[in-house]
Structure formats: C-alpha cells, structure tokens
Amino acid sequence: MGMVGKLRELYVQLGVQLSRFLEPLALLSLRFMVAKVFLDSGLSKWDGFLKFNVDKYDLFMYEFFCPDPVRPGALQLCNPETLEYVEGSFVVRMIELLAVFAGIAEVVLPILLIIGLFSRFAALGLIGMTMFIQLAVFPTWDHWINPASWWAISLLVIVARGPGILSIDRLLGLDAKPLVAK
Numbered sequence: 278m279g280m281v282g283k284l285r286e287l288y289v290q291l292g293v294q295l296s297r298f299l300e301p302l303a304l305l306s307l308r309f310m311v312a313k314v315f316l317d318s319g320l321s322k323w324d325g326f327l328k329f330n331v332d333k334y335d336l337f338m339y340e341f342f343c344p345d346p347v348r349p350g351a352l353q354l355c356n357p358e359t360l361e362y363v364e365g366s367f368v369v370r371m372i373e374l375l376a377v378f379a380g381i382a383e384v385v386l387p388i389l390l391i392i393g394l395f396s397r398f399a400a401l402g403l404i405g406m407t408m409f410i411q412l413a414v415f416p417t418w419d420h421w422i423n424p425a426s427w428w429a430i431s432l433l434v435i436v437a438r439g440p441g442i443l444s445i446d447r448l449l450g451l452d453a454k455p456l457v458a459k
Contacts, residue, residue: 304434304441308396311431312387314424315403319383322376329377337376338362338369341414350416382406390435393444396452400435407432 278286322333339345343355343362354372355362362369382402389399411425439452446452 300438301441301443304438305393305443307431307434308390308393308440308444311400311403311428311435312390314428315383315406316387316391319380319387322380322383329380333376333380334373337372337379342372348415348417352413379406390440393440393446394449394451396440396444396446397436400432404429404432404436 322330324330338355339360342352343360344351344353345360347353347357354368383406386399386402386406389395390403407425407428411421415425440446444452
C-alpha cells in the first residue's frame with residue numbers, strides 16, 4: 278500500500294471514529310433542538326393539566342385561518358368579505374378541535390422525541406405538522422426557508438438515522454443500529 282492508500286485508510290478510520298463518537302450526540306441534540314420549538318408552542322396552548330387555553334381558539338380562527346390582511350395561498354375558512362365565521366358552525370367546531378389536537382400533539386410528540394421513544398413516529402408527526410403549517414397557514418418561501426425547512430430537515434434526519442444510541446428506542450430494541458454503507 279502506497280502513501281496515498283495509507284492516507285486514505287487513515288482518513289476513513291478517522292471518519293469512522295468521529296462518527297462513532299459524534300453521531301449519538303448530534304442525534305440527541307437534533308431531537309432536543311426541534312422538540313423545544315414544538316414543545317414551547319404546545320405548552321403555550323394550555324393553562325394547566327388538561328385545561329386548554331380558550332384564547333388560543335382565536336389564534337387559530339383569526340391569525341391562522343382568517344388573517345387580516347389575507348395571506349395569498351393560505352387556507353381561509355371564514356367569509357372572505359366579512360372575515361367572520363358563522364357562530365357554532367361546523368367550521369368553527371373543526372377549528373376548535375384542530376386547536377386542541379395541535380396542543381396535544383405539540384406536547385406529546387416532542388416529549389417522545391426528547392426521551393427517544395417511538396422517535397421516528399414522533400418525527401413523522403411533527404413533519405406532518407410542519408408541512409400543514411407551511412402549506413395551509415404560512416405558504417411563503419420566507420417561512421419555508423426559515424424556520425420550516427430547518428424543522429423538516431432536522432426531523433428527516435431523525436426519521437432516516439433513528440434517534441441514536443442515547444434513546445429508549447435503542448434500549449428497547451425498537452431501533453437497531455443503522456447499517457453503515459461500505
């Protein structure tokens with residue numbers, strides 16, 4: 278083996294050792310980083326244990342689904358001329374249900390990510406929320422570039438690589454060590 282071959286082998290071995298040490302820390306950091314964003318949002322929707330903050334209904338109804346001014350391309354669920362809803366309508370009940378569901382998902386899924394339990398499922402759920410926010414609520418490139426793309430990419434890494442060795446999934450055998458391409 279020549280000098281170039283030895284340097285190549287040294288470089289490859291260095292990469293293997295760095296990956297062995299850094300990948301678990303990187304995956305743990307990704308899980309915590311993205312979980313914090315959603316958990317902070319989720320906790321703001323609650324006034325206590327199982328006490329939904331009803332003020333958040335207005336956030337969903339008027340900021341997300343009936344903004345003034347109207348966001349082009351956004352899902353608008355109110356009357357476009359009056360920017361009002363029919364009180365007690367199916368749409369209002371669905372928005373209120375969606376608000377509570379989002380509040381639950383934004384707490385449960387990040388907690389699963391933090392502890393590393395059903396991590397891929399949690400990451401997929403948060404990707405779904407990210408895509409809904411991007412496509413229905415804030416359909417602009419500015420929102421996609423920052424912050425939505427960062428959330429989606431971080432979550433995609435967790436789906437692709439798994440939660441890493443520092444997770445309950447690994448302890449329970451729910452996430453085997455990923456295969457490394459040779």
